[in-house]
Amino acid sequence: MSDGLNRVVLLGNLGADPELRYAANGTAVLQFRMATNESFLDRNRELTERTEWHSVVVFGPRGEGLSRVLAKGSCVLVEGTLRTSSYEKDGQKRYKTEVHARDICFAGGPSLAAQREHAGAMRRDVDDDIAPLETPLPQEGPEAVPEPAPPARPPRKRNGAPPRKTEMLEEMPF
Template structure:
């Protein structure tokens, strides 16, 4: 048995980009920044290091959410990891992204919206329609984790 689930909470790094597949299915692409807290070996201080994660959402929910998401919006997402590779200009490239199944707003679109007569972004946490993505290969993460990176 294998499990491919990820939960991430962070801020959008850019405005989302809404596209469509050849068959007309909406596809929403956006990035989320998540801080990783590590101890600086030279100063002994704890520091935040950002991780930038590409996210993709499919279907009509993606189209609906695109109007409420913008750079800086704090969100919590749940989904699965997908690894893909391609070739560009003779170079092989690859990336890991999160295929978003659920998205929840952690704050309103505009923090002061209630005072100025604005609105709160709706909370969409219902499961997204099933999308059969290619299975991600097993990646040995042990080679990139060192004892000094563990904060306890």
């Protein structure tokens, strides 16, 4: 019998800024809530959207680093495992299911409004990053059209063998 497989892959957006805490042994623990959206046609053939919320936990130095770059609205791809734990509150047993993240990839950034809200005055306007055009545009007409580049020479074949490294380097435009 096999050991089984516990793997979760989520693509969604952070619902709030992540929280960084430290365990008693000094290990960093980053926690955040993440929303995934799904659209489908219901029985009445109407478009319906469903949002699921997930609790994600990242441990160690990776959590510390991610706490500096993740913000509310960040779009991320999370790969990890599901972990369920129980605790007692007011005499009742409660359960909590979390995604323990192994890999996190950025799938896009937060909206511009979310970036400004998070960064405040430190965020510059996008227009400030555009440098003014210093070289004039070419004039229209036949003299402004550049000469086409000669076609690249295909690699030589040696009786069906792949080209040698030196032959491939000759083909590379540097």
